[in-house]
Amino acid sequence: MAPRVPAAVAKRVRLGSLARAGMGVAVEYTTLGRTGLRVSVAGLGCGGFSRLGLGRGRNEDAAIAVVHAALDHGVTLIDTAAAYRTEDVVGRALAGRREGVVLATKAMVREGGRVLSGAEVVASLEQSLARLRTDRVELFQLHAVLAREYAHVMAEIVPALLRAKAAGKIRHIGLTETAPNDHGHDALARALEDGVWETVMLAFNMMHTNAREVLFPRTRAQGVGTLLMFVVRNVFSQPARLEEEMRGLVAEGKLAAEVAADPLGFLIHAAGASSLTDAAYRFVRHEPGVDVVLFGTSDVGHLRENIASILKPKLPAADLALLRARFGHLVGVGLDGPKVAG
Ligand SMILES: NC(=O)c1ccc[n+]([C@@H]2O[C@H](COP(=O)([O-])OP(=O)(O)OC[C@H]3O[C@@H](n4cnc5c(N)ncnc54)[C@H](OP(=O)(O)O)[C@@H]3O)[C@@H](O)[C@H]2O)c1
Incomplete structure (x- = not known):
């Protein structure tokens, strides 16, 4: 059964259409920390396993349709990365629709076993700008940084980023963690000791909530904007993956077998969530300290459901x-993914 769409969403959809017609916009926005950027609370993630559908065998026109559907529903934050190989379709999708979009992309800081120089990261930025068909991005993030790389990042890469910022190619800079390899948020915790990062991207979900203690008190105090990833991933969208995770937790003695047998069924009821994905997005959306909830999808129907969920009450x-x-x-449940690229 399709989830009931709240009035706020219906209003947002209509106003999104009005916005396209140049008649004003009043969708749900928040401020992304001290960047001061106004952004939609739901952000379109162009990576993950779906990669706008390119990761699921869909073609580029279908991927562009996903981006257009997001814009039509009032989404203004779009997150991509050189590593996702979706920048080109995002650039094509934004032709004539770039205004008002907060475009975020990323560069890796390593290649093979080698850490990159500042010049190499800026070269990656230049290539991203070309693929995105734009002369600057609102947010440029270093992608999947490990704590052990952080000293190099500060000494070698940050000065180059600040020069690119001064040159107008970047408005704000952020850091993303590699959740499968950094369950304790070590890299971001280290980064919050410096005042340089304006945003962080972190993993937070119904079974991985340690950012509540480790990161959010500090991001809130410092005005660092937060973007959430791994909210659903595979664990809450594929029943077989949830069962597998539960079996593993029982085997490790971290969960009782009775709980693991039906871990989340209690969430689905008339006054509660309509599905596990609905529960997952609503769970994170209302957490103090959360600015933007990213969702990745190949499917316009899922996109609509996810935006509706993100706008629903607690x-x-x-x-x-x-x-x-x-x-x-x-800690660390549902953080499946590449062991290096994040
Ligand atoms: N280190 C990093 O910097 C890093 C790492 C990971 C992710 N990210 C960013 O975070 C974004 C979000 O992460 P994510 O891609 O893992 O997203 P996610 O929202 O946690 O999970 C997306 C997965 O859930 C499925 N899904 C989404 N909506 C659904 C629905 N309504 N019903 C059923 N299944 C649904 C998608 O499959 P369908 O295609 O079938 O919808 C996809 O496989 C990424 O796109 C990327 O921008 C950054």
Whole structure:
């Protein structure tokens, strides 16, 4: 059954159409920390396994349709990366529609086993700008940085980024973690010791909530904008993956077998969530310290559902309490993905 679309979403969709017609916009926005950028609370992720559909065997026209659907629904934050190989389709999709979009991209800081120089990272930025068909990005992020690379990043790469910023090619700079390899958020925790980063991208989900203690108090105090990833990924979108994760947790003695047998079914009820993905997006959206919830998809129907979920109210208090009691001790669940690229 399709989830009921709240009035706020219906309004947003109509106003998105009005915006295209140049008649004003009033969708749901927030401020991305001290960047001061106004951004939609739902951000389109162009990476992950879906890569706008290119990762699922869809063609480029279908990928462009996903971007257009996001814009039509009022999404203004689009997150891509050189490593995703979606910059070119994003650039094509934004032809004539670039205004008002907060475009975020990233560069890796390593190639093979080698860390890159500042000049190499800026060369990656230049290539990204060409593929995106733009002369600057609102947010440029270093992609999947490990704590052990951080000293090099500060000494060698940040000065080059600041020069690119002064030259007008970047408006703001951010750092993203490599969640599969950094369950404790070590790289971002280290980065928050410096005042240079305006945003961080981090993993946070119903079974991986340690950012609540490790990061959010500090990002909030410092005005560092936050973008969330790994909210759904495979664990909450593929029942077989959830079962597999649960079996692993039972085997490690981290979860009781009775809980693992039906871990999240209690979330789905008339006054609660309509699906696990609905629960997952609503769970993170209302967490203090969360600015933008990224969602990745190949499917326009999923896109609509996800935006609707992100705009829905909090999950019921009793459900949130049970989530915390059952899974609050877990770390690193659902962080599947490439072991190097993030
Ligand atoms: N280190 C980094 O910098 C890093 C790492 C990972 C991700 N990211 C960013 O974060 C973004 C979001 O992460 P993510 O791609 O893993 O997104 P996600 O929202 O956590 O999960 C997306 C997965 O869930 C599925 N899905 C989405 N909506 C669904 C729905 N309504 N019903 C059923 N399945 C649904 C998608 O498959 P369908 O295609 O079938 O919808 C996709 O496989 C990425 O695109 C990227 O921009 C950054």
